[in-house]
Amino acid sequence: MARAKSVLEAGPILSDRAHDAIKEDILAGALEPGEKLQLDAISDRYGIGTAPVREALNRLSAEGWVEHRSQRGFFVSELSYPGLEELVKTRIWLETLALRESIAHGGQEWEDALILSYHRLARTDRFLNAGDGRDSFTLNPDWEVRHHEFHRALLSGCGSSLMEQFCVQMMERSIRYRNLSVKFSLARRGDALAEHEAILTAALDRDADLAVRQLTDHYRLTLEGLRARLFPKTKP
Structure with a gap:
């Protein structure tokens, strides 16, 4: 049971890590407005799997830091x-x-x-x-x-x-x-x-x-x- 619990918790923990890391880089300007966020590239950048990264990007999109464009993927939100x-x-x-x-x-x-x-x-x-x-x-x-x-x-x-x-x-x-x-x-x-x-x-x-x-x-x-x-x- 303990092992099963740790496996179940791993997803949310990794998703939180990815969320915080991506948001921090957006705030710092390391990820620039309009930049495309390729799942594989972001996964490699932070050493986190694509599934938690996708979940993090969806959360960031809901919060307004990232834009999800239909059929095109995720992009850093533009500034105006x-x-x-x-x-x-x-x-x-x-x-x-x-x-x-x-x-x-x-x-x-x-x-x-x-x-x-x-x-x-x-x-x-x-x-x-x-x-x-x-x-x-x-x-x-x-x-x-x-x-x-x-x-x-x-x-x-x-x-x-x-x-x-x-x-x-x-x-x-x-x-x-x-x-x-x-x-x-x-x-x-x-x-x-x-x-x-x-x-x-x-x-x-x-x-x-x-x-x-x-x-x-x-x-x-x-x-x-x-x-x-x-x-x-x-x-x-």
């Missing part, structure tokens, strides 16, 4: 400026509401977590090495983690786990645009640390109107930077 605009607009709607609630109801524990997350972000370089050429720097994965933690900490006092989940889903989709903008463009915005500090200060001062304005401006600047790098022919 209207999609980016909608994403940023939705983030502003959700996160400004969650931030207001956090400022109104978050206690000392929320403040401490927010300060700690900011200091960790401030001590982490976005790039492992800097230079003028496209290949002279690499993204620091620790910065992405710290950046994500800071934005989550801002909202963590809102009192709604559902709201936090929706915000995290929007954050994940933003990561993909941001990573691709660095990969495909020599121009880059940097870590926007001054903007993060301004949001932090307003939140700790319990000035909800200012904090919301700072967060909104932060996302609008991000939108314009991504538009210029990823969709330069699109007018704002």
